[in-house]
Structure formats: structure tokens, C-alpha cells
Amino acid sequence: MALMLALSFSKLALCQPVVDMPVTLEKGTIRSPEFTVKHKQYIIALQVDNALPLGQTKCMLGVHFAWEHDSCELVGFPLAVEAEWTLYADGQPVAHGTVRGKDTAWETSKSHTSRWIGNFMGEKGKKYVLEVTFTKDGTALRVANPRLVVELTPGSFM
Amino acid sequence: MTLGSTCALNAASSFPLPPHSSCKERDTESGNDDFGARYYNSATGRFRSPDWSDGPAAVPYAKFGDPQSLNLYSYVYNNPLGGIDPDGHDSIEGLDLGVNITFIGDHGYYNQMNAAETTAEAAQQQSQSEDQQGQWSTTPPTSGHYLTNAYFPEGADGAGHWGVGLDTPDKTVGFATNDGVPKFLRAILLAIGAPLPGAIHDDSMVNQTGVQRFYRPLTDAQFDAAQSAMNNRASHSGLYSLYFRNCALWDQSVDHAAGVSGVPHIVAFPMVLRLWYPQQ
Numbered sequence: 280m281a282l283m284l285a286l287s288f289s290k291l292a293l294c295q296p297v298v299d300m301p302v303t304l305e306k307g308t309i310r311s312p313e314f315t316v317k318h319k320q321y322i323i324a325l326q327v328d329n330a331l332p333l334g335q336t337k338c339m340l341g342v343h344f345a346w347e348h349d350s351c352e353l354v355g356f357p358l359a360v361e362a363e364w365t366l367y368a369d370g371q372p373v374a375h376g377t378v379r380g381k382d383t384a385w386e387t388s389k390s391h392t393s394r395w396i397g398n399f400m401g402e403k404g405k406k407y408v409l410e411v412t413f414t415k416d417g418t419a420l421r422v423a424n425p426r427l428v429v430e431l432t433p434g435s436f437m
Numbered sequence: 438m439t440l441g442s443t444c445a446l447n448a449a450s451s452f453p454l455p456p457h458s459s460c461k462e463r464d465t466e467s468g469n470d471d472f473g474a475r476y477y478n479s480a481t482g483r484f485r486s487p488d489w490s491d492g493p494a495a496v497p498y499a500k501f502g503d504p505q506s507l508n509l510y511s512y513v514y515n516n517p518l519g520g521i522d523p524d525g526h527d528s529i530e531g532l533d534l535g536v537n538i539t540f541i542g543d544h545g546y547y548n549q550m551n552a553a554e555t556t557a558e559a560a561q562q563q564s565q566s567e568d569q570q571g572q573w574s575t576t577p578p579t580s581g582h583y584l585t586n587a588y589f590p591e592g593a594d595g596a597g598h599w600g601v602g603l604d605t606p607d608k609t610v611g612f613a614t615n616d617g618v619p620k621f622l623r624a625i626l627l628a629i630g631a632p633l634p635g636a637i638h639d640d641s642m643v644n645q646t647g648v649q650r651f652y653r654p655l656t657d658a659q660f661d662a663a664q665s666a667m668n669n670r671a672s673h674s675g676l677y678s679l680y681f682r683n684c685a686l687w688d689q690s691v692d693h694a695a696g697v698s699g700v701p702h703i704v705a706f707p708m709v710l711r712l713w714y715p716q717q
Contacts, residue, residue: 322642333672345608345639346667383608388636388674398642432642 296430297321298409304360304417304425311409311427316401320432323409324386324393325360325378327423333387339420340394343381351381361415364397368405398432474662474694483510572697577606577652582660584695585609586651586688591644599688600640603663607650609640610667612687614677627679635677637670637687659695666694 297314302325327336336342338356343349351357358381366374376397384395401407411427469476469485476485487510577583585602587609592598600609614623614633626633655663670690676682 320642344667344671345605345610346603346664383639384641386636386638387671388634390634395642 296428298427298429300427302411302413302425302427304413304420306413306416308410308412309427310411311429313406313408314429315406316403317431318403319401321399321401321429322395322432323364323366323376323397323399324395324428324430325362326391326393326426326428327420328391329387329389330423333392336392336420336423337385339417340385340392341378341381342385342387342392342394343383344385345383349381359415359417359420360394360413361417362396362411362413364409364411366397366399367408367410368402374399393428471665474658474665474696486510573651573653575649575651578654582655582657584653584655584659584663584692584697586653586692587640588649588651589640589643589645589647590649591646592640593643593684598640598643599684600643601667601688601691603655603660603667606652609650610637610671611640611643612637612670612674612677612682612684630678630680632676632678632682635674635682637674653697655695655697659697663691663695666691 297316298311300309300311302309325340327340329336331339334354335356337344338351338354339359341358341360360378362378364376364378365372374397378394378396382394382396386393386395409427409429417425467476469478472484475488477483478485573586577585582604585605585607587600587602587607589598589600592611593613598611598613600611602609613636614627623633670687
């Protein structure tokens, strides 16, 4: 039982994101290391630790809960993230997206909050690189340890 | 009105509940705790207003055989060590692991997992009766607040998924494990009901094949209560367990906070791992 509990609560390093790199959110372009994937659906996310109150994190990351009225302008936490991203497979661009305004694609857990900025179907055997150009200074979020993450689409939605 | 944010878990509490032991937001001016559906006053050990439900009921959430449940102002039937109250309605008592059947849709059987007390057939009859009253619809209301329950038959790797939303026809929110666990290991851990890291997420990445959505009008008070329940869970996602804290129960908890009966669905025996609900 102790082993099961340990497994349950641990991060289980057997299945970490294929990309999990810190980003400064300064204006400019970053490129991920080369990575490979399985033939599965992946999501691209900007993820931060829950170091700030959730309301503040949501506003700055551009996460909008669909059931709430947007009050970010009233509480004074402006959006901190604007970016464009391109995914390359074997050197060729295969997917592209922009991060503008607020979006309802998100996930929040005890440890972190993510804004999902894109997704793609992986092809086994190809070598991928993700390039992200931040067009707005988002260093106000640096305290929350922002990261660029590529991981399997959460599969267990039960 | 200002709200305090400190709270502590309701463990080994005396009664009335000591300050902040309910883990709910406290209005620092009135000293009342916001349970979503109602305010609780810890000084008197009572809710400030009687319990209410959307459906017609002489005594909402009353349980035959338990006179304490007739008191609409009491907290957890005056037995805070025997259960919890997540939203200001009714309470969740200690769960009985008889047969792992959970169903949604009937206040009287809220969150019961003991097949001795009911059966799936009874749940189905109850829910069909409610549906015949026109409380749920497959088209969203054209005005006013409303609740959305969505079923994704191909979600969760084909096991099925439920999501819940407010005032939006298709933007629902679900509760899931935070993944990061290999599939084979996850299946084992889920089957034994082990707690896994949970996360609240929007359902945009869930397999959208064959999605079925159900809508129900809400009053302003119901909407506020449901919104409070959703915010609480988003702020404290907690652990996921296939039997005790799954997507269906998340859905149910929001429905329940709004005082309405949910769309019926059943989590069948663990080895099946398929959400099922009666076709209408």
C-alpha cells in the first residue's frame, strides 16, 4: 500500500513532458531542443507554478474561465503574454499558432496553471523543434517560473 | 463586502464549527462563511437561511429515517464529524464501499455508493421522471442563466467523460487526473481507486466525437451557487480518484450546488471503466 501511495503521489518520471523548458517571457524568439514524439495528440502550453493567486495568474496568463465575467481590467492584472509559435518537423514548419487575448483552453492543478496555446498530432520518427516568438514583455510572470511545455494531451478525463 | 481567505480543514472540530474550520470563504464583516448556496454562521452553528432546491420539495434533501435532516438550518445534520457539506445543500456522509455504483440525478440518493440502498434501475426511473417534467433540454435557453452538462462518449481514451458549464452552450469544464502516468500503470492505479493528482481543465482537448449536451435554466441564486462551486474546485482541484472524485462527481457537485438534479449517468463497475447513461 505504501508503495502504491508513493507511486500515486510521485511525479512518476516515466512520462514527463517531451518539452519542459523555462522561459523568461522577454520579447524575442526561443527554440526548444529537438524532440521526438509518439503517434499521439500533443498539446503546447505555457505553464506557470501557482506562486501567485489564481485570479492574478489567470489574468496575466490570459486564461479565462468561461463561467466567469472577465474582470481582469477592473482588478488591474493586465495580460502578460502575447506570442506566435511554429512547430517544425524535420526542419519543415508543420503547425503554427498565435497567442492573443484571452482563451478558455487551460488546465489548473494544485501545483500549476497552464494556458494551452496549441496542439498537434505527433508522427513517430520525426524530429521536432518548437519556436516561440514572444511579442510582448511578460516578465511580470517570471516569479511564477514560466515554462514552455509540450506534453501528451491529458488522456484520463474521467 | 470583504471576504477573508483563511481556512482550515474540518478535522476534529467541535460544534458549532470553530472559526474558519469549514474551509469556506468568510465575510469579515458579518462573520458568515460562504458555502455557495447559503451562508453559515459559526457563532450560532446554523445556516442563515433554510436549505433550498430547484425541484418541488416540502423539505429539501430530507432523508426519511433521519429527523435531523428535517432541520433546514443545521450543518451536516448537527454531526460535523460524520460528514461534510461542500456547497450549502445537504451533506456527504461517510461513503460506503458496497458496490461501486455512483449515479447522479436524485437528491435523496446524493453520492450514495451502496447498492443496497438503491439500484441503477431506480436511478434511471427517477431521472426519466424528472426529464419528463422538462427540466433538462438538449437546446440551450435563449435567455437567462443556464447550466450545461456535456457527455463525451469518446473522452478519456474511450472510457467517457463528463463536463459542466454555465451560461455557455459548449464551453464545459472537466476534472481529470493530471496525467504524467504511463497508461498501463494509470489503469492499475485507477482500478484500485488510488488517489492521483487532479486537475480542472476545459474540455476543448477532449475527443469531441458524439458529444451530447444538456441544458437547464437557472435562477440568479442558483447560478451564483454553481459559480461558487466551480471557482472553489478550480482553486482547490485536489486529488482524483475513479470512485470518489471523478469527472462525473465533479459534474454532480456543481449541479448539486445549484440545487438541481443532474443528468443521469452511472459509473459502472471499475473494470468496465465506461460511463453510461440511459439513452432517452
